Amino acid sequence: xxxxxxxxxxxxxxxxxxxxxxxxxxxxxxxxxxxxxxxxxxxxxxxxxxxxxxxxxxxxxxxxxxxxxxxxxxxxxxxxxxxxxxxxxxxxxxxxxxxxxxxxxxxxxxxxxxxxxxxxxxxxxxxxxxxxxxxxxxxxxxxxxxxxxxxxxxxxxxxxxxxxxxxxxxxxxxxxxxxxxxxxxxxxxxxxxxxxxxxxxxxxxxxxxxxxxxxxxxxxxxxxxxxxxxxxxxxxxxxxxxxxxxxxxxxxxxxxxxxxxxxxxxxxxxxxxxxxxxxxxxxxxxxxxxxxxxxxxxxxxxxxxxxxxxxxxxxxxxxxxxxxxxxxxxxxxxxxxxxxxxxxxxxxxxxxxxxxxxxxxxxxxxxxxxxxxxxxxxxxxxxxxxxxxxxxxxxxxxxxxxxxxxxxxxxxxxxxxxxxxxxxxxxxxxxxxxxxxxxxxxxxxxxxxxxxxxxxxxxxxxxxxxxxxxxxx
Numbered sequence: 001x002x003x004x005x006x007x008x009x010x011x012x013x014x015x016x017x018x019x020x021x022x023x024x025x026x027x028x029x030x031x032x033x034x035x036x037x038x039x040x041x042x043x044x045x046x047x048x049x050x051x052x053x054x055x056x057x058x059x060x061x062x063x064x065x066x067x068x069x070x071x072x073x074x075x076x077x078x079x080x081x082x083x084x085x086x087x088x089x090x091x092x093x094x095x096x097x098x099x100x101x102x103x104x105x106x107x108x109x110x111x112x113x114x115x116x117x118x119x120x121x122x123x124x125x126x127x128x129x130x131x132x133x134x135x136x137x138x139x140x141x142x143x144x145x146x147x148x149x150x151x152x153x154x155x156x157x158x159x160x161x162x163x164x165x166x167x168x169x170x171x172x173x174x175x176x177x178x179x180x181x182x183x184x185x186x187x188x189x190x191x192x193x194x195x196x197x198x199x200x201x202x203x204x205x206x207x208x209x210x211x212x213x214x215x216x217x218x219x220x221x222x223x224x225x226x227x228x229x230x231x232x233x234x235x236x237x238x239x240x241x242x243x244x245x246x247x248x249x250x251x252x253x254x255x256x257x258x259x260x261x262x263x264x265x266x267x268x269x270x271x272x273x274x275x276x277x278x279x280x281x282x283x284x285x286x287x288x289x290x291x292x293x294x295x296x297x298x299x300x301x302x303x304x305x306x307x308x309x310x311x312x313x314x315x316x317x318x319x320x321x322x323x324x325x326x327x328x329x330x331x332x333x334x335x336x337x338x339x340x341x342x343x344x345x346x347x348x349x350x351x352x353x354x355x356x357x358x359x360x361x362x363x364x365x366x367x368x369x370x371x372x373x374x375x376x377x378x379x380x381x382x383x384x385x386x387x388x389x390x391x392x393x394x395x396x397x398x399x400x401x402x403x404x405x406x407x408x409x410x411x412x413x414x415x416x417x418x419x420x421x422x423x424x425x426x427x428x429x430x431x432x433x434x435x436x437x438x439x440x441x442x443x444x445x446x447x448x449x450x451x452x453x454x455x456x457x458x459x460x461x462x463x464x465x466x467x468x469x470x471x472x473x
Contacts (some may be wrong), residue, residue: 006196010189015182022174030170037162041154042126045139049152055144071106081365094155102147113153122149127154195223203230211238218378224227247447262288317359319350319384319391319460326363327382333368338376341367346385352460354439362435363393366456369429370397373454391460398453 076096096110104118116131122142129136135156142149195216202214212230216223262285269281327334327343334341352359363382370380374397383394402410409431436443441460448455 007189007193010193011182011186012186014032014189015178018181019178022178026170026174030166033166033170034163037166038159041159041162042137042139045126045137045152045154046141047138049097049141049150052099053141053146053148053150055147055408056099056148058182066142071100071114072108072383073112074108076111077343090367094158096153098149098151098153100149102149106459107148113151113374116151116153149275158262195219199223199227199230206234209238209241211235252390258294262292263473314355316351317356319359319393320345320347321349323361323382323384326367330364330367333371337371337374339371339374340377340379342379342381344381344383348381350384350391352391352439354460355435358435358438362432362458365429365431366393366458369432370399370456371394373397373399377398386462387459389462391462393458393460394455396448396453397451398448399450401447401454402445410445432456436460 022028071311094112097108098106098110098113098116098118099108100106100118106114107119112132116129116136116138119127119140122140123138124142127138127140129138136153136158137156138151138153139148140151195218198216199214202216207213214227214234216227219227265281265285269278269285270280272278282378284457323345327341367380367382374380378398381396382395383396385392385394433443436458439460440457444457446455446457446460447453
């Protein structure tokens with residue numbers, strides 16, 4: 001079964017609620033009105049009986065015929081059919097009365113009640129009779145002072161006509177109004193949900209890879225947060241897709257050459273039977289694989305940083321502790337490089353709000369980048385200090401440095417300076433830049449204090465600025 005649309009659900013829910021509320025109210029109103037009408041009609045019968053009694057006393061009881069003369073019959077004249085069509089129905093033949101004495105002699109009666117049998121013991125009150133093919137509602141009034149009994153009656157079909165009129169008056173609005181309300185509610189729901197249709201059209205017409213924000217004119221207050229959330233989600237999705245595309249291109253570009261080189265050395269080792277040549281080819285293949293492993297590691301580190309998943313939630317990170325851990329990790333490289341390395345911390349602890357893994361990647365790549373550009377016998381220094389509300393990281397070397405006009409381009413991916421040792425891959429400073437962006441930090445490339453070499457300064461806010469993560473993601 002096909003599920004109902006949102007418009008259909010709203011329409012049927014509203015119509016059902018109206019039906020559930022209005023139907024009991026209509027039935028209750030009909031029942032109360034019918035009870036009040038019957039009480040009013042009963043009161044009219046009683047009032048008419050007492051009025052007739054007063055008139056008889058005023059005119060004199062002797063004015064009525066004697067029992068031996070027979071009852072005085074008042075004729076009931078109904079309208080002709082033509083008059084009923086022109087002037088409406090008449091109730092003249094539907095009401096009547098009887099007057100008789102205590103001995104059961106009828107003294108005065110209307111023609112329509114002349115044959116109504118007399119009660120054996122007349123008592124004041126209301127009774128129901130079946131007479132002459134009709135049901136009658138009869139009120140009996142006993143005048144003990146004058147010795148007369150008055151009975152005033154009304155046919156039931158007169159009351160049923162009123163009941164039918166009430167049914168029409170109360171039922172017709174429901175029978176006609178509910179379908180009309182359903183149509184109007186359907187129109188109102190469609191019009192009210194039109195912004196959703198516009199949102200659907202905007203999403204359907206959005207080109208793949210587009211960064212254009214979705215804008216809805218006069219969007220309802222309830223829908224605007226949804227549009228904002230969609231725009232934010234689409235922006236994050238496009239960023240993620242862009243990172244995936246860029247990472248795939250980087251992998252294809254950077255792994256093709258070392259893989260081909262390694263395969264050549266392996267093929268050379270397999271194609272020769274001379275042991276020295278085989279060992280030399282395998283050694284070259286091992287070096288190529290080591291470089292390939294390092295390149296893959298850097299590519300993955302850059303991808304993790306670009307995805308903003310370096311360490312999950314931000315936490316308080318001690319840069320001194322992180323620096324010492326990175327130095328311990330790079331100890332073999334530092335020992336074999338022939339480069340003098342120094343670590344200077346002006347503070348015992350230097351804490352910032354950030355991602356520990358990203359900060360470790362930043363420090364590791366700054367040190368590695370300096371080591372690759374410093375010749376044997378050179379020096380590299382890592383300096384940590386506090387300046388106002390910021391933490392400052394400086395890596396200073398006495399290598400050839402970078403000319404000022406080329407410093408802006410070194411952060412590009414796979415950029416390699418000619419002064420490097422030849423085993424870099426142009427990813428180190430890209431990782432540094434991305435880690436800095438995650439912490440709303442700034443990077444400067446300056447001349448070394450000695451006048452020769454490069455000084456890289458990273459300034460990190462101690463307190464993470466609200467919204468910085470979103471802006472850098």
